[in-house]
Amino acid sequence: xxxxxxxxxxxxxxxxxxxxxxxxxxxxxxxxxxxxxxxxxxxxxxxxxxxxxxxxxxxxxxxxxxxxxxxxxxxxxxxxxxxxxxxxxxxxxxxxxxxxxxxxxxxxxxxxxxxxxxxxxxxxxxxxxxxxxxxxxxxxxxxxxxxxxxxxxxxxxxxxxxx
Amino acid sequence: xxxxxxxxxxxxxxxxxxxxxxxxxxxxxxxxxxxxxxxxxxxxxxxxxxxxxxxxxxxxxxxxxxxxxxxxxxxxxxxxxxxxxxxxxxxxxxxxxxxxxxxxxxxxxxxxxxxxxxxxxxxxxxxxxxxxxxxxxxxxxxxxxxxxxxxxxxxxxxxxxxxxxxxxxxxxxxxxxxxxxxxxxxx
Numbered sequence: 460x461x462x463x464x465x466x467x468x469x470x471x472x473x474x475x476x477x478x479x480x481x482x483x484x485x486x487x488x489x490x491x492x493x494x495x496x497x498x499x500x501x502x503x504x505x506x507x508x509x510x511x512x513x514x515x516x517x518x519x520x521x522x523x524x525x526x527x528x529x530x531x532x533x534x535x536x537x538x539x540x541x542x543x544x545x546x547x548x549x550x551x552x553x554x555x556x557x558x559x560x561x562x563x564x565x566x567x568x569x570x571x572x573x574x575x576x577x578x579x580x581x582x583x584x585x586x587x588x589x590x591x592x593x594x595x596x597x598x599x600x601x602x603x604x605x606x607x608x609x610x611x612x613x614x615x616x617x618x619x620x621x622x
Numbered sequence: 623x624x625x626x627x628x629x630x631x632x633x634x635x636x637x638x639x640x641x642x643x644x645x646x647x648x649x650x651x652x653x654x655x656x657x658x659x660x661x662x663x664x665x666x667x668x669x670x671x672x673x674x675x676x677x678x679x680x681x682x683x684x685x686x687x688x689x690x691x692x693x694x695x696x697x698x699x700x701x702x703x704x705x706x707x708x709x710x711x712x713x714x715x716x717x718x719x720x721x722x723x724x725x726x727x728x729x730x731x732x733x734x735x736x737x738x739x740x741x742x743x744x745x746x747x748x749x750x751x752x753x754x755x756x757x758x759x760x761x762x763x764x765x766x767x768x769x770x771x772x773x774x775x776x777x778x779x780x781x782x783x784x785x786x787x788x789x790x791x792x793x794x795x796x797x798x799x800x801x802x803x804x805x806x807x808x809x
Contacts, residue, residue: 509755510753511753511755536785537785538780538785540780541777542773596753596754597754599753600753602755603754
């Protein structure tokens with residue numbers, strides 16, 4: 460009995476320690492990778508990266524991606540229509556890696572990353588003159604400032620505003 | 623290899639070259655000296671050299687097929703497919719690189735032309751008119767990946783024509799554009 464209990468306690472504490480370690484690693488990872496997004500899908504990268512930087516799935520909620528994917532023939536003024544097989548694969552990838560944060564529910568899902576509250580708060584310190592810079596041209600031109608946008612890395616360390 | 627593409631004047635035997643073949647088979651601008659534009663005349667006038675090149679090309683092609691079939695189609699095959707399509711239209715007379723060039727550079731709807739993104743020199747790097755994203759050269763001489771995948775070509779003709787003309791391009795227009803792009807020399 461006593462022996463069993465000691466054993467149990469031992470196993471239990473080791474298990475707890477392991478769990479704690481695993482959790483803290485997960486958190487540490489989360490911190491580092493907050494702005495490094497999953498961009499590992501070749502179809503998505505070539506199709507959605509042809510006209511602009513391929514905007515990482517983690518920047519919009521799944522409902523927004525679904526709305527974008529169902530309107531590609533009239534996509535922000537461009538025809539971005541796609542064959543059904545590629546579209547299905549891309550939609551699945553976007554949904555799986557979408558932003559899962561809390562979002563204010565609205566009747567219509569936002570289609571622009573640049574109109575999300577998150578984008579606005581992350582860029583609150585960027586002065587108006589930078590947005591108007593012809594080298595930036597559009598807020599959606601992430602790559603003008605995020606030098607590693609192509610690889611899905613939007614961390615602050617790799618930001619360089621053209622001046 | 624080169625000689626098997628067709629029996630037209632420019633396409634028989636080893637003594638001719640692919641570009642003459644393209645011109646004779648697909649393009650009716652007789653004045654258009656494609657081979658001069660591309661500056662390959664001197665090489666192809668030397669028959670022995672052409673032979674050597676053909677054999678070399680065969681070896682490379684065979685090796686390429688064995689190792690990795692990099693390209694599904696060649697620009698000439700794409701042009702041939704467009705010609706088949708266009709031939710269904712009554713009065714079709716062949717493709718014109720001259721028409722293709724003016725079509726490419728003319729602004730249609732929305733103040734847009736093909737040049738708006740691909741520039742007036744399709745052998746140069748282009749830039750998306752709205753997003754500034756860089757676009758690799760469109761002319762096959764400058765970018766061998768172009769017009770080597772029928773599905774990709776069809777996809778972009780559909781999209782870009784819709785953007786620039788608010789409609790799809792006709793087979794004639796597409797063929798004219800490709801005929802033009804094939805005459806654009808490497809920078």
